[in-house]
Amino acid sequence: xxxxxxKAHLQxxxxxxxxxxPQIDRPWETVADGMxxxxxxxxxxxxxxxxxxxxxxxxxxxxxxxxxxxxxEMIHAYSLVHDDMPxxxxxxxxxxxxxxxxxxxxxxxxxxxxxxxxxxxxxILSHAATVPADRVLSATLELAQSAGxxxxxxxxxxxxxxxxxxxxxxxxxxxQSLKTGAxxxxxxxxxxxxxxxxxxxxxxxxxxxxxxxRAFQIVDDILDATADAATLGKPVGADAxxxxxxxxxxxxxxxxxxxxxxxxxxxxxxxDIFGDDxxxxxxxxxxxxxxxx
Amino acid sequence: xxxxxxKAHLQxxxxxxxxxxPQIDRPWETVADGMxxxxxxxxxxxxxxxxxxxxxxxxxxxxxxxxxxxxxEMIHAYSLVHDDMPxxxxxxxxxxxxxxxxxxxxxxxxxxxxxxxxxxxxxILSHAATVPADRVLSATLELAQSAGxxxxxxxxxxxxxxxxxxxxxxxxxxxQSLKTGAxxxxxxxxxxxxxxxxxxxxxxxxxxxxxxxRAFQIVDDILDATADAATLGKPVGADAxxxxxxxxxxxxxxxxxxxxxxxxxxxxxxxDIFGDDxxxxxxxxxxxxxxxx
Numbered sequence: 001x002x003x004x005x006x007k008a009h010l011q012x013x014x015x016x017x018x019x020x021x022p023q024i025d026r027p028w029e030t031v032a033d034g035m036x037x038x039x040x041x042x043x044x045x046x047x048x049x050x051x052x053x054x055x056x057x058x059x060x061x062x063x064x065x066x067x068x069x070x071x072x073e074m075i076h077a078y079s080l081v082h083d084d085m086p087x088x089x090x091x092x093x094x095x096x097x098x099x100x101x102x103x104x105x106x107x108x109x110x111x112x113x114x115x116x117x118x119x120x121x122x123x124i125l126s127h128a129a130t131v132p133a134d135r136v137l138s139a140t141l142e143l144a145q146s147a148g149x150x151x152x153x154x155x156x157x158x159x160x161x162x163x164x165x166x167x168x169x170x171x172x173x174x175x176q177s178l179k180t181g182a183x184x185x186x187x188x189x190x191x192x193x194x195x196x197x198x199x200x201x202x203x204x205x206x207x208x209x210x211x212x213x214r215a216f217q218i219v220d221d222i223l224d225a226t227a228d229a230a231t232l233g234k235p236v237g238a239d240a241x242x243x244x245x246x247x248x249x250x251x252x253x254x255x256x257x258x259x260x261x262x263x264x265x266x267x268x269x270x271x272d273i274f275g276d277d278x279x280x281x282x283x284x285x286x287x288x289x290x291x292x293x
Numbered sequence: 294x295x296x297x298x299x300k301a302h303l304q305x306x307x308x309x310x311x312x313x314x315p316q317i318d319r320p321w322e323t324v325a326d327g328m329x330x331x332x333x334x335x336x337x338x339x340x341x342x343x344x345x346x347x348x349x350x351x352x353x354x355x356x357x358x359x360x361x362x363x364x365x366e367m368i369h370a371y372s373l374v375h376d377d378m379p380x381x382x383x384x385x386x387x388x389x390x391x392x393x394x395x396x397x398x399x400x401x402x403x404x405x406x407x408x409x410x411x412x413x414x415x416x417i418l419s420h421a422a423t424v425p426a427d428r429v430l431s432a433t434l435e436l437a438q439s440a441g442x443x444x445x446x447x448x449x450x451x452x453x454x455x456x457x458x459x460x461x462x463x464x465x466x467x468x469q470s471l472k473t474g475a476x477x478x479x480x481x482x483x484x485x486x487x488x489x490x491x492x493x494x495x496x497x498x499x500x501x502x503x504x505x506x507r508a509f510q511i512v513d514d515i516l517d518a519t520a521d522a523a524t525l526g527k528p529v530g531a532d533a534x535x536x537x538x539x540x541x542x543x544x545x546x547x548x549x550x551x552x553x554x555x556x557x558x559x560x561x562x563x564x565d566i567f568g569d570d571x572x573x574x575x576x577x578x579x580x581x582x583x584x585x586x
Contacts, residue, residue: 027467028447030454035442082407087380087399106380107453110403111446114375117407118441121414125434133426141418148411149328153404154321160400161323174320 001287002049003280009052012062013045013069020070020123022115034104034112035119038077041095047072047183051191053281054205057274060195067127068139068194071120072187075147078116079183083156085109117147131194139190146186155179167245176217177210184216185209204273211267212285218260221246222253222292257292264289294580295342296573302345305355306338306362313363313416315408327397327405328412331370334388340365340476344484346574347498350567353488360420361432361487364413365480368440371409372476376449378402410440424487432483439479448472460538469510470503477509478502497566504560505578511553514539515546515585550585557582 002010017039022032048069055065084091084099085106092102101109121140128136145151155178162171188209192202225248247256267285271278295303310332315325341362348358377384377392378399385395394402414433421429438444448471455464481502485495518541540549560578564571 022442026447028442028450028471031442031446031450078407082403085380085403087378087403108450110375110378110380111449111453113407114371114410115442115446117410118437118446122434122437122441125430125437128430133430137418137421137426137429141415144411144415144418148415149315149321149324149408153324153408153411154319156404157321157324157401160404161321178321 001044001284003283005056005280006049006053006284009049009062009069010045012052012066013048013073016066017070017073020067020127021074022119030104030108031111031115034100034108035074035115037103038081038100038112038116039074041077041080041097043095045073047076047187050184050187050209050281051194054188054191054197055195056191057277057281058192058195058197058201058205060191061130064130065191065194067123068143068190071123072143072183072190074116074120074123075143075152076183078113078120079147079152081109081113081116088156135193135196139193142186142190142193146182151178151182151186152180155182162245164243169247169250172245172247172250173214176214180217181210181213184213188212200273204270207270208267208281208285211263211270212288215260215263215267215285216288218247218256218263219288219292221248222256222260224248225253226292260289260292294337294577296576298349298573299342299346299577302342302355302362303338305345305359306341306366309359310363310366313360313420314367315412323397323401324404324408327393327401328367328408330396331374331393331405331409332367334370334390336388338366340369340480343477343480343502343574344487347481347484347490348488349484350570350574351485351488351490351494351498353484354423357423358484358487360416361436361483364416365436365476365483367409367413367416368436368445369476371406371413372440372445374402374406374409381449428486428489432486435479435483435486439475444471444475444479445473448475455538457536462543465538465540465543466507469507473510474503474506477506481505493566497563500563501560501574501578504556504563505581508553508556508560508578509581511540511549511556512581512585514541515549515553517541518546519585553582553585 018036021036021039024032024036026032051069051072052062052065056062080094081100083089084094085101091099093099100112104112120143124136124140147153155175158175159179162175167175185206188205189202192205197205224246247259251259264285268282271281311329314329314332317325317329319325344362344365345355345358349355373387374393376382377387378394384392386392393405397405413436417429417433440446448468451468452472455468460468478499481498482495485498490498517539540552544552557578561575564574
């Protein structure tokens with residue numbers, strides 16, 4: 001899935017993240033420990049990798065963008081911690097290990113999430129000295145908007161509001177573009193901003209993030225409906241069991257595959273402006289698409 | 294408690310807050326509605342009032358500081374929403390009306406808190422154009438640090454970690470300076486930064502915030518132990534019932550009063566640098582102190 005270029009970004013993030021996260025041996029040890037635990041899950045680090053790659057593609061300094069990359073991963077991690085809590089999805093496991101509320105208790109899970117969300121902004125603001133201030137402000141606003149009520153929090157709200165109702169494909173599109181799409185798109189746009197992108201480059205990053213995010217969600221729904229647990233590495237059929245409207249229940253399997261393909265193609269064509277230099281992102285988009293066949 | 298000057302700040306915050314908060318008639322209506330609900334509680338708005346007054350004292354533009362003032366109130370409101378939740382203090386009421394989780398459900402309370410915390414940063418970043426970028430970055434970092442793991446979240450953690458243990462006065466000082474002191478101090482320092490304070494003015498703001506915050510907490514403990522419910526407007530004896538270590542249980546009533554007085558005097562002397570112009574803050578500090586006799 002990742003080329004050598006993207007693997008280098010992944011490695012940079014894996015090294016930097018525990019360094020940026022708060023020190024553990026302090027009086028608030030438990031929450032700091034939980035923050036490290038929540039950020040160590042063997043995930044793909046898709047958002048920070050996209051951020052760093054768009055920064056590179058737009059000619060920016062990857063090192064200077066690292067605090068932003070780690071911040072977006074902290075936001076992603078906080079959202080998983082709070083989502084897993086008993087009052088939300090009540091998921092005891094996350095990537096095969098106990099969810100934060102199982103490991104540290106519910107009260108600490110609440111604080112670990114709050115701590116990560118706040119620390120994302122702190123990480124950016126305390127390490128942004130080498131980036132022009134206008135780029136810092138604009139990239140950080142992008143992050144806040146995508147994480148907040150007009151993004152992830154809003155998407156979660158619509159999801160809760162629609163529980164027990166059948167929703168339309170338009171409503172599912174809105175829900176998905178907020179709940180998971182916004183942060184993926186923000187990763188691409190933040191990278192472009194930090195790299196000093198032209199208006200066209202920034203638009204291309206936004207389009208790529210938007211289309212990749214949509215394709216990604218449709219493929220996820222297809223995998224949930226078709227793959228066996230061994231291939232997927234997590235329980236399958238969870239959506240059907242929860243009677244959730246998904247791209248598969250609303251479109252059918254064939255149409256869902258075609259729609260995913262259409263969004264992947266749109267993502268690929270958004271990369272044209274970057275020429276051959278975007279080979280890594282092309283391979284990433286194609287690999288994600290190929291998972292659903 | 295508030296002079297005409299501080300009442301004008303309070304009024305400015307009351308007017309601006311619902312305008313800065315997200316529109317309600319959107320697809321994520323429930324969380325937006327909950328965010329407004331959580332920010333409408335008839336509170337004293339002490340943090341934003343302090344922020345605006347220090348901005349004024351340092352010669353800054355109060356209007357330009359309003360988004361920051363509203364942001365710190367959003368952070369304060371988020372902390373109350375999450376604190377009241379069943380997995381934390383399990384408080385069904387907040388200022389005589391149902392807590393957010395009672396009114397909107399636990400899942401929405403989690404999102405309302407997350408939404409407010411994120412929106413605080415969004416509010417600052419999307420309305421900061423008239424403030425020099427270095428002041429925006431520095432004031433926002435101050436806010437993030439005071440709210441996060443080295444501030445409010447850290448203080449909450451120490452509080453949870455020390456449940457069921459007797460703690461020392463030093464530990465209580467650390468706990469209190471993080472849990473409630475940090476955000477009060479940040480309000481003063483942010484106001485000074487936004488007002489373009491000199492180094493001495495900024496130090497004075499920090500000292501005032503720190504000493505006022507300590508005096509405030511000690512007076513709160515004294516009132517919890519001595520006042521009747523009618524005077525206090527909330528149930529009394531809650532600390533004793535929870536077997537919590539407080540300034541009264543650790544110092545005794547007389548010594549607690551003396552210690553509060555000492556911190557109020559230190560807060561007052563920090564204001565010397567501002568001369569007569571700090572009359573409103575002097576009256577505020579003295580009124581808070583007088584409550585414990």
